[in-house]
Amino acid sequence: MLSALLVMAGIAIALGAVLGYAAIKFRVEGNPLVDKIDAILPQTQCGQCGFPGCKPYATAIAAGEADINKCPPGGEEGIHKLAELLGMEFKPLGGNAVPKPKSVAFIDEATCIGCTLCIQACPVDAIAGAAKQMHTIIAAECTGCELCVAPCPVDCISMKVIEEKITNWKWKYPVYALNTVETTNVAGAALQKTNGRAPG
C-alpha cells in the first residue's frame, strides 16, 4: 500500500517537474492569436476601427472585445480571413465604411508651410521634413491611412489613388462573352442574364 503510494507520488513529482520545465523552456511570448490576427490586418495603422493601430485592434479581437468587421482597408477579404481564423461567421463591413481604392498621400510642396503636424500624425514615419522646411511623402512607405490629411492647417495634402501601371498590372479574372441566346420570354431573358457571366 505504502510503496504504491510512493510510486504514484514519485511519478507525479517527476511529471510535474517535466511540465514545469517545459512551461519555462517553451514559454510563448505574447499571445500567438494576437499575432495571427495582426498578420491578417493590412497594417495601414489608420485607426478607422476605433483602435489606435492594427495591433491594439488585433488584441481587442483576440480578447473578444471587438467585432471582426471594423477594418475598411482590409475589405471583405480580410473579414473572410479573420472569420476563418476565428471560426466565426462572415459579417459585412460594419458602419457606413466603404473600402476605398489603395492610395498614397501627396503633399503640394508649394503650399506646405513646414509645420510638422503631418509628420507627428504619420503612424509609419513616411513623411520627411523639418520645422519650417518643406515636407514630402515617402510614397513607398505610405500606407494611405489619411491621418495626415486632417491635421494640415493649409490643406496641402491630398490622397492620390495608385493608378494601374505596367509595373503593378495584374492579369484579370477571365471574363468572356458566351453565345447570346435568342430570347422570346422573361425566363429566356433571365437565362441570358446568367449566361453573361464567366462559367464556374
Add this chain to the structure above:
Amino acid sequence: MRKLNHFHGGIHPPSNKTQSTQVAIAHAPLPSKLIVPFHQHAGEIAKPVVQVGDHVLKGQLIGMPDGFVSSAVHAPTSGTITAIDLQLIAHPSGLPNLCATLIPDGKDEWVERKAVDYRDHSQPELQQLLRMNGVVGLGGAAFPSDVKLRIGKQKIKTLILNGAECEPYITCDDMLMRERANEIVQGAQMLRFMLDADEVLYGVEDNKPEAIAALQQAIKESNLNHDVVAIPTVYPGGSAKQLIRVLTGLEVPSGKLPTDIGVQCFNVATAYSVCRALAHGEPLLSRIITITGNVRRAQNFEALIGTPIDYLVALGEALSDTDGYIMGGPMMGIPLPSVHVPVVKATNCIIATSAKLFPQPQPSMPCIRCTRCVEACPADLQPQDLYWFAQSKEFGKAQKFSLFDCIECGACSYVCPSHIPLVQYYRFAKSEIRAREHDKQLADQARVRHEFREHRFEREKQEKADKLAAREAAAQAAKLASTQPLTPQQLAEQADLEARREHIREVAQSSVENTAVENTTERTGN
C-alpha cells in the same frame, strides 16, 4: 547515338512553319521612325542616359542597366532622339511604358566598336560586357544573359543550346541556324567558356533537318566538340525544363533552377548575339522576326529593335481580312494592343490573324473533369484542379498544387473539350498571388515602422522622465550644499535637539555609574 528521354504529355498542333522558310532572311529597310522601349528585358527598367534632342550613333548606350537583373538599351541606328515618353508597347496589359523615339539620319553611323577575345577576360568581365551590350535571352522571356552566367560555385556539366523552336508558325531560330550556324557555334563556345561546361548540346526538333545539317557542318569546320541532337517534335519540347528532360533525363526540381542540377540553357539566337557582342563589339540592336499568318509573303526579316510592327507587316503584305496581330506563337503569344507598337528584343514572330485562320474560340462549357488536360500537361500537374482553385480564388490551394510550376504552354487549353481558357485562369491566379505577396511585404514593412515609432515614443518618454528625475536629484543636492543662514525657529529646533541629546547622554552616564557602584557593593558583600 544519344539516348533520349521523354517528358510527360505534350501535343502535336499543326506546325505551319513551311510558309515562312521558303526564302532567306531579308534585311528590313530602315524605317522613318524607331521607338525604343527602355524595358525590353525581365527585371528592372533601364535608366535613360540621353536627352531629347541628342544626336546618337548606332550602338550608343541610351538606357543604363539599373539593378541586378537589368540590361542595357542602345540606339539601333544613328539619328536624333525626338522624345522620351510613355508609348504603347507590346504588353498584354495594353498599358504604355517609357520609350525613346529616334528619327534616323540615314547614315547608320556606328559608335566605336571594340571586339574582344573572350579567352583574355575573366568571367565577371565578360558578364559585365554582355550586360552593357544588352544581351538578353531571345527565346521569348528576354531574361538578361549575364545573370544566367552568374552561377557562383555551381558546377555546370551540360550547356544546352535551345534550337527546338516548338511553337507553330515561328521559324526565326530555324532560319538563323540555317544561315548563320557559324556564329551560333562560336557564341556557344564562348558561353561554354564562361560556364566552364563539360559538354555542349544543341537540342533541335527533327522537323528542321536543314538547321541540324548546318549546325553539324559549322561544328565540323570549327573543329569543336559540340553535339547536335535531333529531338522529337512535340509541343512544348522547346521549353527549357522539358528540353533538359529530353536531353539529359534530369528533372529540374520545383522551385529550383537548371543550374542547381548542373545544366544551363540558352537559345541559339542568344548564342548568336553573344558572338556578335564579344567578337564584333556589337550590342544587341536587331533580331530575326518571322512575319507569317494571314500575309501574302510570309518571311523572316532581320529588323532593328524599335521598328514599328506595322512597317514589318507591310513588308509581309498582310491580307485585307486581317483582324489582329499576335506577337509570339499561337500557343503562348500575346495579342498586340496596336499594330503601331515597336519590335523589342523578345519579338520572335508576328502572326497576322483572320477569322479563317484563327476562328473565334468556341463558347466555354463547364469542366467535366475528363482529365485530358492532365494527359497533356508537360509539367506533370493537375490542370483541372488548378483551374478549380483559380476560378474559385482559392490561391493557397492552387499554390499547394504547384501552380508556379506551370509553364503556361497552353497544352491543357488546346486539348480541353469544354474550351475553357485554362491558362488565363492560371495567369490570373499567379499574378494575384504575386500581388498579395507584395502587399504582405509592404504590410510587414509598415508594421515594423509603426512598431519602431511606438518604441521611439516610449524611449523618448523614458528619457524625458529620466532627465526630470536627474534634474530633481541635482536640485536636492544643491539645496543641501547651500550655506543659507538658518531661521530662528530652525535654530531653536536645533538647540532643542542638542539639549535632548545632552540629556540622554547624562542619563546613560548616570545609569552606567549606578550599575558600577552596585557591582562593587555586591563584590564587597561576598
